[in-house]
Amino acid sequence: MSELTRLTIAEARDRLRKGDVTSVELTEACLGAIDRADALNAFVHKTPDIALERAKAADARIAAGDAPAMCGVPVGIKDLFCTEGVASQAGSKILQGFLPPYESTVTAQLRDAGAVMLGKLNMDEFAMGSSNETSVYGNAINPWRAKDSNADLTPGGSSGGSASAVAADLCLGATGTDTGGSIRQPAAFTGTVGLKPTYGRCSRWGIVAFASSLDQAGPMTKTVRDAAIMGAAMMGHDPKDSTSADLPVPDFEAMLTGDIRGKVIGIPKEYRMDGMPEEIETLWTRGREMLADVGAEIRDISLPHTKYALPAYYVVAPAEASSNLARYDGVRYGYRAKLDQGDGVTEMYEKTRAEGFGAEVKRRVMVGTYVLSAGFYDAYYNRARKVRALIKRDFETVFADGIDAILTPATPSAAFELGREMADPVEMYLNDVFTVTVNLAGLPGISVPAGLDKAGLPLGLQLIGRPWEEGELLNTAYALEKAAGFVAKPAEWW
């Protein structure tokens, strides 16, 4: 493995500016690492020509002395982001062959900041999944393996390729998206940092929509500092997304002092789940101690509607998905089924969608169709929207009582073996039990690697912040990261 690919974004930026290294050198090192890591199946569309062209341009810009922080930094892009002229399939067969004629706002901002796109990253189909096993490209593989085992583990999902690529040092950072935990759960499974910003921070324009009231893009990186740098480059107001917030994006990196003395950290009792592995419980306690040691005040809190978050999510998200995915009809882009003699337009829709969508996507589209259908709309969809309001109110109440951030486990387990949970959709859904509340309430959340379990696999802790206060959240995460001192890396087997 090349030392260059192991750099953090902050280190790369500093060395690029000093002239110690060029973006072309960094990019070539990453492209080499990607080519040697096909076994991880993280990068599913490689774009070496674009990468080298952008790296050269970045070097010229750095030499001219006027380069933003991300200039020359090689990154991977989740397949959910539309990238001009480059396959953007959302991990689905139904978008086979689709070449967007436009660039998503988030990737355009990264591009304009000089970041180098290395290629597109594997993911669960339409971001629906928690293990990257619903992808048309096949499974992405976690670079981590349990001690004395050769079994392939999931990198989590839906941003599984992003997490795998960052953890394996194939890129310096990656974009992810998070609808119910799809940035934070894979980050926790791979010993990386994943930030889901406040809903409205990153423009959704040009990101293939799953559940529009929950979807939010964010950075997946090796360190909290990198999440601050890359996150700031991805955020900002966009007139093309009507839910994008017209608020200034502060300099998050400048806010990383590590000083959280006097901050009040809430520990929600409802996140202590029955049957939660002892190691998760222990890690959570240690996280609490670490934050107390650096001067935070720890306070027990209650978020009484927590247990209803997943059921509410599995109404709201499929409902929005069934509406958003109606556009895949075989007419304007992507896949169209082969038709039989005499088939009309309805057969074309039905066959195209049957062949183009995978099992989990079909399941969710149909569940969504059902909860929105006449006679059930009130009983399911409206009830779920009311429960969502109660979940948000839980958070508002504790924030009003003086809580600055909330500490929880990121996931109910470490990375599991591929294939283990695919048989039971509801069991798979439980992966998001600690993360999904944050999407329903529109809050910022971050997963920070905090320790290893007995099998030597990474575990993460989640911090939840007040809306629009990513800077403060990142600073608390930075304090936790420093206290946890997580430095483990997966041993290269691929």
Add this chain to the structure above:
Amino acid sequence: MSIDVKTAAHVAKLARIRVEDAELPALAQEFNAILGFIEQLNELDVEDVEPMVSVTPMRLKRREDVVTDGGMPEKILANAPEAREGFFAVPKVVE
């Protein structure tokens, strides 16, 4: 609430997803498992709660009612599985 094969077929039809008859019983069973999970929501009293409309309170921005983009039929049709004479082509809709 239990979903039978007939309801499963109806939902598949509404969603415009072809499901073979042989697969319907398994599909109905999956729906029931997921809906069983969702049923927990009925434990809550939500009588006086306003359903959430927007997660962040905001007034949608308005803009001038003018054309801001367009005039690129080739680009729009470039991704179509079938296009003819500047149009998307589909199987015959009207006899």
